[in-house]
Amino acid sequence: MARALNTERIGHIDCPGGGQVWVDGTTLYVGHMRHPSGTSIYDVADPTNPKLLRHIEIPDGWHSHKVRAANGLMVVNHERLGQGANSEFGGGLGIYDVENPSEPKLITKWQTHGKGVHRYDFDGRYAYISPTAEGYVGNIVMILDLADPAKPEEVGRWWIPGQWEAGGEEYPWNEWVPPRCHHPLRVGDRLYVSYWHHGFFILDIADMTQPKLISGVNTSPSFPHPTHTCLKMPGHLKGREIMVVADEDVAKLWPSAPAFTWVYDITNERNPSAIATFQVEGLDTDGAPQPPMMGCHQPSERFTGTILPFAWFAQGLRLVDFADPYRPREVGFYAADPPEGHEQASSNDVTIDDRGLIYLIDRQRGVDIIETSVF
Numbered sequence: 001m002a003r004a005l006n007t008e009r010i011g012h013i014d015c016p017g018g019g020q021v022w023v024d025g026t027t028l029y030v031g032h033m034r035h036p037s038g039t040s041i042y043d044v045a046d047p048t049n050p051k052l053l054r055h056i057e058i059p060d061g062w063h064s065h066k067v068r069a070a071n072g073l074m075v076v077n078h079e080r081l082g083q084g085a086n087s088e089f090g091g092g093l094g095i096y097d098v099e100n101p102s103e104p105k106l107i108t109k110w111q112t113h114g115k116g117v118h119r120y121d122f123d124g125r126y127a128y129i130s131p132t133a134e135g136y137v138g139n140i141v142m143i144l145d146l147a148d149p150a151k152p153e154e155v156g157r158w159w160i161p162g163q164w165e166a167g168g169e170e171y172p173w174n175e176w177v178p179p180r181c182h183h184p185l186r187v188g189d190r191l192y193v194s195y196w197h198h199g200f201f202i203l204d205i206a207d208m209t210q211p212k213l214i215s216g217v218n219t220s221p222s223f224p225h226p227t228h229t230c231l232k233m234p235g236h237l238k239g240r241e242i243m244v245v246a247d248e249d250v251a252k253l254w255p256s257a258p259a260f261t262w263v264y265d266i267t268n269e270r271n272p273s274a275i276a277t278f279q280v281e282g283l284d285t286d287g288a289p290q291p292p293m294m295g296c297h298q299p300s301e302r303f304t305g306t307i308l309p310f311a312w313f314a315q316g317l318r319l320v321d322f323a324d325p326y327r328p329r330e331v332g333f334y335a336a337d338p339p340e341g342h343e344q345a346s347s348n349d350v351t352i353d354d355r356g357l358i359y360l361i362d363r364q365r366g367v368d369i370i371e372t373s374v375f
Contacts, residue, residue, distance in 0.1 A: 004334045005333050007333065009336075012366060014366055016033070017364040018032045018362075019063075021067075021350070027101045030067065030367060031064055038058035038076065039064055041074075043101070054104055061084050062086070066120065068122035070124035073097065075094070075122050078116050079091055093117055095146065108149065119182060120184070122146075125146060126208075127146060129183075130181040138179045140181055141203070160179050184203075185230060185301060190232070202216070224252045230243055231299055243266045244264075258284055258294040261328075262276075263326075278328040278330075297311045298349050300352055306322050307319055316333060317350060317360045318330055318332075
């Protein structure tokens with residue numbers, strides 16, 4: 001049976017597994033993990049009885065596992081998945097009018113070179129994305145202006161020196177993992193960018209046409225997990241500027257204990273300093289290697305106060321309070337039962353709505369809607 005602390009499941013959606021969930025008002029958007037399922041839209045005005053409004057499919061060889069919505073627009077990713085993809089479909093972004101969520105209307109397909117777009121941020125005007133681009137090795141940082149959603153315009157781009165192969169840059173990673181931007185998150189005039197096995201970077205985007213590097217840190221030479229998300233905490237915690245950095249428990253460079261999350265002091269943003277970590281209690285008792293997808297994955301990019309909901313793969317939902325950034329502590333959890341036919345849960349993404357309800361998607365199957373007493 002599911003185990004819980006300070007949480008209660010109040011609703012469930014039986015649907016194909018997914019990569020991301022997002023709520024705008026009382027509309028839930030689900031980006032599915034595998035074709036033919038692309039994106040599903042649900043009415044969650046009554047969270048105990050979600051209602052499917054529309055389901056959008058995607059061709060073989062592609063997936064559309066990320067979704068964001070704001071200002072009547074829905075943005076979904078198109079990314080090549082495996083071999084045999086239909087090249088005519090192409091990678092990029094699908095941009096939809098969802099003023100009426102029951103009738104999403106494709107406005108345009110913004111296409112990129114190569115594999116496509118992975119994860120991204122979207123504020124209703126600008127999209128901060130991680131596309132593959134012609135002439136570059138791996139995914140880079142790009143800012144798109146969707147003021148006219150029918151004609152997205154690139155505003156600026158940034159990459160690690162060495163990625164621009166067509167520009168003649170010397171490639172320095174023949175003995176390392178190729179670079180890959182995972183996704184940027186914007187706070188004010190900063191982008192906090194996760195870069196997989198190349199760590200994270202803080203960029204100044206006061207001039208969005210020319211993002212400028214402030215600093216970067218890479219823990220992968222010592223810890224084998226890729227950097228997944230860099231989440232700046234609002235305000236000050238104990239008088240300090242704090243960023244939570246989640247590593248993902250996949251693609252390990254060598255056998256290891258499960259991935260965890262870091263806490264960085266970025267008060268001096270040119271010198272980010274790790275001040276704490278958090279791991280689910282009892283998961284790593286002796287540092288011995290474990291299979292992938294046992295540990296950390298993704299914190300909610302939307303949260304309230306100092307408590308972050310995390311999707312912690314096999315450990316389900318974890319609620320972690322960073323009020324004392326030197327000593328983060330768990331204040332609640334919901335450890336879901338494995339979906340039918342699977343040995344363990346695989347909680348992949350989590351978000352919250354304006355009511356404080358939590359939406360937790362399993363990459364294999366299903367969405368749980370969870371109430372908590374800790375917010």
